[in-house]
Amino acid sequence: MGSSFAVVRAIGTDRIGVVDDVTSVVEQASCNIEESKMSVLGGEFAVMMLVSGTDTAIRTLVEHDFSRGALKDFSVDVIPTKEPQAIRAGVPYEIETVSIDSPGIVRAVTSLLAREGIGVEELETDTTPAPFTGSPLFTLRIRVTLAGPKRAAQLKELLQRLALEKDLDITVKRSSREIE
Numbered sequence: 456m457g458s459s460f461a462v463v464r465a466i467g468t469d470r471i472g473v474v475d476d477v478t479s480v481v482e483q484a485s486c487n488i489e490e491s492k493m494s495v496l497g498g499e500f501a502v503m504m505l506v507s508g509t510d511t512a513i514r515t516l517v518e519h520d521f522s523r524g525a526l527k528d529f530s531v532d533v534i535p536t537k538e539p540q541a542i543r544a545g546v547p548y549e550i551e552t553v554s555i556d557s558p559g560i561v562r563a564v565t566s567l568l569a570r571e572g573i574g575v576e577e578l579e580t581d582t583t584p585a586p587f588t589g590s591p592l593f594t595l596r597i598r599v600t601l602a603g604p605k606r607a608a609q610l611k612e613l614l615q616r617l618a619l620e621k622d623l624d625i626t627v628k629r630s631s632r633e634i635e
Contacts, residue, residue, distance in 0.1 A: 544602075557593070
């Protein structure tokens with residue numbers, strides 16, 4: 456019998472123990488965490504996870520009453536989904552931009568990728584104070600899969616044009632997360 460899958464999304468005021476509370480519900484439903492991303496954003500704690508289990512286990516998780524118990528103050532959704540797709544053929548690459556923070560950086564880079572038919576597999580941003588000046592320094596990291604070195608060279612050229620236009624420092628390199 457194959458596994459069924461669901462995405463669990465939860466967000467609420469950050470506090471100690473929230474990860475334990477979310478994972479307890481998943482375990483009690485007899486589901487397994489396949490992938491997850493959890494982070495404090497401002498004063499909120501956000502959870503995104505892909506879980507697997509039997510049809511019955513997933514249904515139990517979907518029907519769980521989150522309005523009671525430890526997660527009652529969280530907004531929680533459990534969304535049945537299909538089995539993850541096989542990893543795309545190609546070579547994984549990481550794109551990173553570093554710049555003084557300004558509106559529109561994520562949009563500019565992801566818009567270029569969309570025009571080139573390149574799907575974003577993972578995206579993460581962070582803002583930290585720059586050394587010495589304390590100015591907000593914005594970092595964007597994106598993971599994509601490209602058809603090969605020639606495609607990577609083309610993308611690097613397009614991104615360098617964007618870097619000049621938007622005053623960004625952009626690097627494109629093979630990902631350390633190689634396909635197994």
